[in-house]
Amino acid sequence: MEFSIMGVVNVTPDSFSDGGQFDDAAQAVAHGRRLAAEGATILDVGGESTRPGADPVPAGEELARVVPVVEGLSGVAQVSIDTMKLDVARAAVDAGASYVNDVSAFRHDPELAGFVADRGLDCCLMHMLGEPRTMQKNPRYDDVVSEVKAFLVERMEAAVAAGVPEERIQLDPGIGFGKTLEHNLELLARLDELAELGRPLVIGTSRKTFIGRLTGRDVTERVHGTVATCVIALERGARVFRVHDVAAVADALKVASATFAAWPTSPKTSTKTTI
Template identity: 75%
Template sequence: MPEPFRIMGIVNVTPDSFSDGGEWFDEAAAAAHGRELEAEGAAILDVGGESTRPGAEPVPKDEELRRVVPVIEALAAGGTEAQISIDTVKLAVARAACEAGASYVNDVTAFRHDPELAGFVADADLDCCLMHMRGEPRTMQRDPRYDDVVSEVKAFLEERMAFAVAEGVDETRIQLDPGIGFGKTTAHNLELLRRIDELVALGRPVLVGVSRKSFLGTLTGRPVGSRVAATVAANLLAFERGATIFRVHDVAPLRDALTVAAATLRAP
């Protein structure tokens, strides 16, 4: 029986990501890290060359290409069985990444930054993830407010999915991400996790990205590198409520936890 979840391992090729910036900035180190994440159970490897942490500055296209393309080429040439994802908002980067071996586009702007990216995803028959974000990384955490965060995120994702389908994207290729930590307070993040089933009701796989994020530090008082247990707990709660894709830095402990949870929930 296939596993009822997929883990997306994070391969940051950046000097400034909030958790592991600079750790895998070297091409060979990043590719080796991706292979390690696959060995631990990652079904998707998400390669990104532009940090989306709060306050992050945009990265020029040529620099982003220089960072990610060699890593994707190395992973593809190494015979990885994991699906390779490109975490980008730029059409030119997505095109080059897919030529190098990626087959999944993870766009934190849900095709708002570069609307033509939707047509490329459609024409190339790629998988994609559409994420909710209030504002942009530089501004998203400046006093975010919602009347009902879940209803507003759901309406946004429904609208962006309709746009993608209108541009030719096969609906079965679309996954949805509520954007935990992207223009949300701790209370907003917890409400999204509590009511994730309302987003699952849109009918597409829901991806959750809570790995090591600051709201977990707010709750536990632990620094970034010590939030593995909190990350696992949040993902298990999301899984129980219907989320099926989990984007994390620490693949092995989450895979073990999800395996036990899946066996328990499936048991008669």
């Protein structure tokens, strides 16, 4: 099984996991280089926190945070810009990024889709219920997997209509973005249904709150839980893993991939999880 690791390079003072650790450009670039050395083939640079309850960041401030980091990492690995804003994406691409990771799936700034198409970029379209400030306020679904799947189909069709080639699109079910613990587990258990869409699935479970609820671990101690979710997601069809702890996840996925390749029948089930 082939897979890719997307290393998280947050250039923010308020991200839930590592806010403030790499808000200096030189520190962020050094961190990105370490992640690439550990096995990340994509480096996802973000200057606006999307943690639950986060407030928006003005475009000028976001630009000042990310552009020097993108420039410093250009050529180290494929650089992704984690943004919802066209102006930020444009400046980041001019600085060397070739991938746009938009948590709003081109809803926040619809012109971003046309920009991605015109510049021949890769992109990730993610499901989020509401916006970061509101997404965790009592999220409800009749069937979370079916509703996320329908959303991703609609957003992919909108991107293709704007000129983005389907082969440039990756899809993210948005673990933790407007989901309860039960919703997150349901999505992980039934990722194979989303893999049916035929596009690479991006999974971002790294250090998230639901892992803390299951393990009782602080945000800095959730690497083992993160590894478990990534192995499960690989078996269920995910192919891109957005993580903070690149070395641990890369090693686990190499072993899991080799094992699954020799496994005559993968232990899939369509049974829903019960909590």
